[in-house]
Structure formats: C-alpha cells, structure tokens
Amino acid sequence: MYFTSSSLSYIFLSMSLIAFAFFLYFKSLVVKTTPNSSTRDKIIGTMKDPDTWRYKNSMMSNLSIFWAIVSLGVFIYLKFFYKAGLISMIYFFIYLAIEVISVVYFSSIRKSPKKANP
Secondary structure, eight states: EEEEHHHHHHHEEEEEEEEHHHHHHHHHHHHHHHHHHHHHHHHHHHHHHHHHHHHHHHHHHHHHHHHHHHHHHHHHHIIOOOOOEEEHHHHHHHHHHHHHHHHHHTTTTOSOOOOOOO
C-alpha cells in the first residue's frame, strides 16, 4: 500500500504538533518543580525520588522536541521538495517504530546520572 506524498506530509505535521504538545507538558512539569517554585510541593508531594523524576521528565521533554523538529523537517521535505506521487507505507511504519522505541527506551531509565562532587 502507498500514501500520497501530500497526505503523508500532513501526517508528519500532525506528529510534529503532538510531539510539541508533549514537549510543553514535560517542560512545564520540570519548570513547576524547580526548588524555588511555589507549586513544587503540590506536584511532588511525598515522592521518594523527585530528582530522578525531574531528570526523566527533562529527558522526555528533550526527546519530544527532537521528534517534533525531525517530524517538521520531514513534513517540509515531503511537502515542498519531494516530487514523486506515492510513498510506500513501510517508511512511515519504520519511522514510527524508531520513535516509539526511543520513547520506551528513555522512559525506562530508572536513575539519574550521578553528579561529580568537586
């Protein structure tokens, strides 16, 4: 089966917008839980390891903005520079699998890296 390059480009645009929404969500969690924030206690509460939680949210926000930029780049390429009419679905599913694997991998990290003591 095949996608038209125009319809596939808009699929990548929607993926970019979704990834950007996740970036905003994770980044807002990181910002709202800084040590000087007034909402820190409401969000963290009695969490056992808030530093690791903040680190994971920070990593997920960085990963989300990465995929948003890559998806936007693919959208621009397919919309304005790719002239062929049809694209195989396998390329879309490979891209989607790589994105899902990266999210699962980075969300499964348990501990934040230790900081060196000077």
